[in-house]
Amino acid sequence: xxxxxxxxxxxxxxxxxxxxxxxxxxxxxxxxxxxxxxxxxxxxxxxxxxxxxxxxxxxxxxxxxxxxxxxxxxxxxxxxxxxxxxxxxxxxxxxxxxxxxxxxxxxxxxxxxxxxxxxxxxxxxxxxxx
Amino acid sequence: xxxxxxxxxxxxxxxxxxxxxxxxxxxxxxxxxxxxxxxxxxxxxxxxxxxxxxxxxxxxxxxxxxxxxxxxxxxxxxxxxxxxxxxxxxxxxxxxxxxxxxxxxxxxxxxxxxxxxxxxxxxxxxxxxxxxxxxxxxxxxxxxxxxxxxxxxxxxxxxxxxxxxxxxxxxxxxxxxxxxxxxxxxxxxxxxxxxxxxxxxxxxxxxxxxxxxxxxxxxxxxxxxxxxxxxxxxxxxxxxxxxxxxxxxxxxxxxxxxxxxx
Numbered sequence: 001x002x003x004x005x006x007x008x009x010x011x012x013x014x015x016x017x018x019x020x021x022x023x024x025x026x027x028x029x030x031x032x033x034x035x036x037x038x039x040x041x042x043x044x045x046x047x048x049x050x051x052x053x054x055x056x057x058x059x060x061x062x063x064x065x066x067x068x069x070x071x072x073x074x075x076x077x078x079x080x081x082x083x084x085x086x087x088x089x090x091x092x093x094x095x096x097x098x099x100x101x102x103x104x105x106x107x108x109x110x111x112x113x114x115x116x117x118x119x120x121x122x123x124x125x126x127x128x129x130x
Numbered sequence: 131x132x133x134x135x136x137x138x139x140x141x142x143x144x145x146x147x148x149x150x151x152x153x154x155x156x157x158x159x160x161x162x163x164x165x166x167x168x169x170x171x172x173x174x175x176x177x178x179x180x181x182x183x184x185x186x187x188x189x190x191x192x193x194x195x196x197x198x199x200x201x202x203x204x205x206x207x208x209x210x211x212x213x214x215x216x217x218x219x220x221x222x223x224x225x226x227x228x229x230x231x232x233x234x235x236x237x238x239x240x241x242x243x244x245x246x247x248x249x250x251x252x253x254x255x256x257x258x259x260x261x262x263x264x265x266x267x268x269x270x271x272x273x274x275x276x277x278x279x280x281x282x283x284x285x286x287x288x289x290x291x292x293x294x295x296x297x298x299x300x301x302x303x304x305x306x307x308x309x310x311x312x313x314x315x316x317x318x319x320x321x322x323x324x325x326x327x328x329x330x331x332x333x334x335x336x337x338x339x340x341x342x343x344x345x346x347x348x349x350x351x352x353x354x355x356x357x358x359x360x361x362x363x364x365x366x367x368x369x370x371x372x373x374x375x376x377x378x379x380x381x382x383x384x385x386x387x388x389x390x391x392x
Contacts, residue, residue: 091366
């Protein structure tokens, strides 16, 4: 009787195995959209510095259907990122703090903060501040 | 014998003859009250005595019968046939461990990792002996004698002390599969449990393992470990609290290199 333990290989697409893993990959992928969006925004800033023509050119590119779709997807991914972040945040806070403030209250405060900041930005946009 | 039957697909591996594991199918009488463990016992008694699996308490306390049921790590004793009936139940050994035979895995690496986090109370005397150079202030006057603890102090770590070492979290963790050196959810949660204990003075002795790149920093907060935990230990929270603590210690090490001592 001899031992011959079998080690199962881990498939390269392991994240397709379970819904929980797929959701994890989606959550992690949300940062890629935020990165690309930020780079695009930075490019806009550079064009703004270069003058009116360059700025208007960048604006024209942004109204392209592809860019609009990208912006909408980025918004959805950012919301996913925010919701998952806020749901996980209280679990990461020190255990001493968790025993003083229930997780749900921490989450509620963070969601309220997110809603307040979003409301201010959307409000300013409607008033034409941007 | 009831007329209804249910099928089980079990991943079989006999190290003496099989090159690799293969699924074997068993059809057994369906009994609404049976757990998966009862079904495995029926198969071993009536159909195939070579079926190999671990079990002991039958009541989700011992942590022996962890297995992957329909893709999800679960305790065999807590899984009921009625939750799957009339569908076939697919049973595999815990993932991320070498298969010894059928549903039995080699858990020796887990035991080594568990030992590495020093899962016991290191009192002030033990801590002073281990680190003579460090100034150790006993947390309570009684810590050199009888241990005393308030319910509030116990409440701080109680959740993390509920672990039954069933290793479902190791099976759930993809980082465990990608990096077998990872200390893993249960061992890190248990280390955290002792660090949070007011009677313990061993945090410094555990830091090297817990803050290692194979310690908490191998975790990416997939969070599935906490979802499958049968005791609601929430190892993902334990691990990530240590990341926050580690980052804080790192930053403070520049401001207070002597940790406040002269």
